[in-house]
Amino acid sequence: MKILIIEDELQIAQSIKDYFKPNGVHCETAATYKEAVSKIGMYDYDCILLDLMLPDGDGFDILKELKKENKTEGVIIISAKENLETRIEGFNLGADDYLTKPFHLSELLVRMQALIRRKNFKGSNTVTFNEIIIDVFGKSVTVNGEKLDITKKEIDLLLFLIGNENKVLSKAAIAEHLSGDMADMLDNHDFVYAHIKNLKKKLTKAGSEDYIQTIYGLGYKWQNE
């Protein structure tokens, strides 16, 4: 998987790169509008992460450029701008998702995976991890072919964990992911524990391996033993 990070803040680009690399995502970076346009012209990417404020241009112009060249890359806007107008303008110009800074890298990773899945959608949209198969559209999970009785939230959690395979996920990151737009209203992260516990129980009961590790004091990790 190859993506392009268009971001003038080099440290942010670098930390995304470092975080994504072990999960099989190859990242290229562009710090300026010019660089970004030339890279888009030369290569095809699975996904583009786009910062709107660039030193020599506007991120929206890159969206226009993509449209002009009939490029079909999925675009996630990562911006410090948090208002409805820029969001709507971004979507109108062809962006697929919008993530406001600051964000958790784990969140960015699963959003990107979801976007690529949607883009490559060929009749079905499933995520497979060993004996576990998740039907993202049908909202169902099977373990060894057996369907689980599972809530939407637990599927969401499962996708988040699998998407961040081998990463330690802080309770805050999980809580904010599960809360979506309501993340700002979080009072505590204790509810994460209950969801993890339930998911773990349902999976192991159905005969799945126990992939969820508890990392003391920090959070949880999905690991293939």
Add this chain to the structure above:
Amino acid sequence: MNKKLLHKTTRSFLILAVIILVMSAPVFYFVSHWLYIYEADEVLAFHKEDFLKESKKDFTKADIAAWNKYNRNVRITEDIGITNDSIFSKEYFDSTSKENEPFRELWAPITINGKKYTYIERSNLVVMEAMVISIAVMFLAVIAFLMIGIIWLSKRSAAKLWAPFYDTLHQVKDFEIDKNNQPEFVPTDIVEFDTLNKSIGRLIEKNTIIYKSQREFIENAAHELQTPLALFQNKIDALIQLPDITEEQSVVLDSLNKDVSRMNRLNKNLLLLSKIDNSQTFERQTIVINDYIKKHLGFFAEQAKAKHLEIVTEFMEVLQIQSNPGLAEILLNNLFLNAIRHNNDHGKIIITVADKSVTFLNSGSATALSGEKLFNRFAKINPSGKGNGLGLAIVKKIAEINNWKITYSFEANLHAFTVKFPEMQEYT
């Protein structure tokens, strides 16, 4: 009591006018009185001279008796022993009008045919009295009319003269720095007022710019913080991936994680507050409060689980309001979160929708909170609270721009926050 400027200037005018009137009336009376008497005396002296020259030439004793018989005002009497002319005032009883009437009387020694006589002539002053009075009245009336006219004119011209000043005063009074109503002064050709208007205009302009840049500063500062916060967040995310993290280190990392979340939230709230401050208008639509509460009930119920809170909703009516949906949602969510955050273990939350208002009741501290400070920014009542002190400030701000009334009360050991919506109205 403060008086109007115009009132003060006309008042001094009036006082002067009254003083002049009061003083001039007797002076005028006496002067005209004296003048009349002087004239009467002249006439008496003239009559006497005339008599001496013309009448007495061939006067016999019998003539004198006849003269005295037919002349009412001039009498020739035996010499009464005066040597010089003398004129004086005297009153005589008048048989026709049956009252005493003032007279001027001349006594003069004269000689007719070598014999000494006294010439007595009197002049009735009744006519003079009436004339002096009518002249005085006329004069006073003219002066009074003149005064009134002057006062009226000066008052009118002063009102016109000061009109730009009052206009400026009015506009300055109505000016509010956080509203977008710049005063527009009426042009004036009076130098002082023009300078005043220009000075006020400059003052307002300068302060508005400072005020705006202050407000924008908060938004900009919060914005600029987003990138370092993102970096901070990302680095912690990366840091916890490192192998061999000790228990001690993980405690620190976990706490760092919480701190950065808290900073994020604080920053977002600051951004939101300044955004509400800096925006002129928000798009409105009809929304149903009940639906908005139901929508997030599950989320908050989950948040409330840690404290084992009981949440009850009492919807007595379907409450429809006109508002920006995003802001209405933020207001309700903040109130809900507030009710959870400041609650006790095994406490209670009651959400009521009735009488065009929504109320969040929650158990919590056993005493009422200070109502005034409660909605101020960073007014933390509970020092150990997790809130950032902006939640209720945001609630208040949203209520303010929508003209909703937010009140706090404490009854039956429950803290109540009520938002009262106005009757459904058409917004333009």
